[in-house]
Amino acid sequence: MNKETPLVYELSQEGKKGFSLPHSHFDSSDISKLVPESLMRDPEMDLPSVSEPELVRHYVNLSQKNFSVDTNFYPLGSCTMKYNPKINEDAARFDGFANIHPLQPEDSLQGIMKLLFDLESSLKEITGMDRFTLQPAAGAHGELCGMMLVKSYHEARGDMKRKNVLVPDSSHGTNPASAALFGFNVVEVKSDERGRVDLAHLKSLINDETACLMLTNPNTIGLFEDDIQQIQKAIHDVGGLLYYDGANMNALLGIARPGDMGFDIVHLNLHKTFSTPHGGGGPGAGPVGVKKHLIPYLPTPLVKEEKGVYSWDEDIPDSIGKLRAFLGNIGVLVRAYVYIAHLGREGLKQVSQDAIINANYLKKKIEEHFTVPFPGFCMHEFVAQAVKQNDLGVHATDIAKRLLDFGIHAPTIYFPLIVAEAMMIEPTETESKATLDQFVKVMLTIADEAVEFPERLHEAPFTLAISRPDEVKAARNPILTYKDYRASKDNNGSSSISTTGVPVHAG
Numbered sequence: 001m002n003k004e005t006p007l008v009y010e011l012s013q014e015g016k017k018g019f020s021l022p023h024s025h026f027d028s029s030d031i032s033k034l035v036p037e038s039l040m041r042d043p044e045m046d047l048p049s050v051s052e053p054e055l056v057r058h059y060v061n062l063s064q065k066n067f068s069v070d071t072n073f074y075p076l077g078s079c080t081m082k083y084n085p086k087i088n089e090d091a092a093r094f095d096g097f098a099n100i101h102p103l104q105p106e107d108s109l110q111g112i113m114k115l116l117f118d119l120e121s122s123l124k125e126i127t128g129m130d131r132f133t134l135q136p137a138a139g140a141h142g143e144l145c146g147m148m149l150v151k152s153y154h155e156a157r158g159d160m161k162r163k164n165v166l167v168p169d170s171s172h173g174t175n176p177a178s179a180a181l182f183g184f185n186v187v188e189v190k191s192d193e194r195g196r197v198d199l200a201h202l203k204s205l206i207n208d209e210t211a212c213l214m215l216t217n218p219n220t221i222g223l224f225e226d227d228i229q230q231i232q233k234a235i236h237d238v239g240g241l242l243y244y245d246g247a248n249m250n251a252l253l254g255i256a257r258p259g260d261m262g263f264d265i266v267h268l269n270l271h272k273t274f275s276t277p278h279g280g281g282g283p284g285a286g287p288v289g290v291k292k293h294l295i296p297y298l299p300t301p302l303v304k305e306e307k308g309v310y311s312w313d314e315d316i317p318d319s320i321g322k323l324r325a326f327l328g329n330i331g332v333l334v335r336a337y338v339y340i341a342h343l344g345r346e347g348l349k350q351v352s353q354d355a356i357i358n359a360n361y362l363k364k365k366i367e368e369h370f371t372v373p374f375p376g377f378c379m380h381e382f383v384a385q386a387v388k389q390n391d392l393g394v395h396a397t398d399i400a401k402r403l404l405d406f407g408i409h410a411p412t413i414y415f416p417l418i419v420a421e422a423m424m425i426e427p428t429e430t431e432s433k434a435t436l437d438q439f440v441k442v443m444l445t446i447a448d449e450a451v452e453f454p455e456r457l458h459e460a461p462f463t464l465a466i467s468r469p470d471e472v473k474a475a476r477n478p479i480l481t482y483k484d485y486r487a488s489k490d491n492n493g494s495s496s497i498s499t500t501g502v503p504v505h506a507g
């Protein structure tokens with residue numbers, strides 16, 4: 001990767017051109033007769049004068065400054081950044097899916113409606129739930145939908161005092177945030193020394209004010225909550241509901257179903273498990289599945305089928321309403337449908353089995369060099385700690401940064417919050433043994449470097465255009481134009497930074 005690529009504005013030379021237009025008889029001075037004065041740009045736009053190859057190189061170089069799952073191994077725990085088969089991208093771009101409008105007459109939408117209906121059937125079978133809404137646009141949006149369903153359910157029964165939502169301390173931050181956003185009290189449940197929900201603590205917190213428990217299984221430490229039967233009984237016995245955060249479903253496909261574990265509501269992250277890249281702010285989908293007793297509250301519309309004809313079902317009198325305009329992110333739904341159809345029952349099961357075996361392989365290979373707080377079998381991801389390295393003055397962040405020099409994206413670090421110096425590693429099912437072995441080799445090299453020259457690691461990465469951006473500033477004040485970039489350089493000599501930590505040289 002180039003450390004410094006010349007900026008297109010800096011290559012600009014008067015007279016250089018990246019295009020040639022055929023001769024025109026149009027006199028540019030006539031423009032003022034055609035376009036009202038008030039709409040004319042003054043001063044003229046300050047565009048660089050560069051040749052076509054310079055312009056092409058500018059954009060291609062920019063496109064290569066970032067890590068992506070298509071360019072690098074991406075062992076990002078909790079977020080399932082797995083490789084997404086390109087056939088699913090092609091399908092999502094078919095004219096018949098990409099260029100339709102939701103307000104077209106139903107008889108011209110039968111193809112997509114059948115796809116949505118069949119996708120819902122597959123999700124029901126995969127999770128053991130009775131109906132799904134495909135509307136939510138992300139996992140967090142699914143959680144919000146779930147909280148609305150919980151509230152509607154209790155209120156419809158006249159059970160107005162259910163104000164507490166229980167959330168384990170290992171949960172993803174969106175869980176308590178979604179509950180709080182919808183007005184519930186968030187009650188934190190401790191994890192035990194095995195990294196699972198502390199059953200005794202949970203039992204001490206539940207009562208007739210418990211609206212629901214939000215649980216991720218396997219949890220964010222990559223461990224299966226093996227007390228799930230007792231947990232579900234304890235919650236249901238007091239009249240509460242059980243919400244399943246399905247962001248880690250990549251570990252359970254074809255192996256176990258949240259519906260069978262006793263969950264009442266489930267969200268899935270299609271943009272993790274089912275073939276849409278997660279992250280980057282792109283569109284996602286967080287469908288929510290429910291058991292029968294919650295169907296009356298689902299958002300509208302749903303798709304129904306009668307004698308092979310599909311139509312919108314708006315007739316759900318107790319519905320919480322719409323969560324999004326129209327039907328959700330159709331492209332993501334199409335990708336998920338193709339992914340599921342292409343893999344089939346056995347293929348999906350193999351996805352999870354391979355994800356689990358890959359994680360356990362990596363865990364075993366690195367556990368002598370990095371502390372693994374919860375030894376034993378893990379599911380699709382595991383947490384390691386930079387504890388020995390910490391004693392040498394090297395932190396999880398230094399290891400994460402150094403990995404970038406070896407062409408490997410950093411794992412999730414400092415999450416879950418309950419594990420100090422956490423590095424959360426999820427290799428996913430799509431990586432070969434050679435890639436996993438390369439990762440192990442690099443991790444062991446970095447462990448050696450931490451002993452030999454700990455100080456140096458504080459400056460990693462050494463090979464990228466940006467080394468240690470101010471991440472808060474990059475997120476809050478991204479510099480997106482060349483003018484602002486120059487101004488920031490002139491002011492403090494520092495490079496401009498985008499939210500991705502890559503200098504933004506856009507003009």
Ligand SMILES: Cc1ncc(COP(=O)(O)O)c(C=O)c1O
Binds near residue numbers: 220269
């Ligand atoms: C366990 C867990 N729950 C919920 C979410 C939220 O999903 P989203 O980012 O789609 O809102 C994530 C996402 O990263 C997650 O890892």
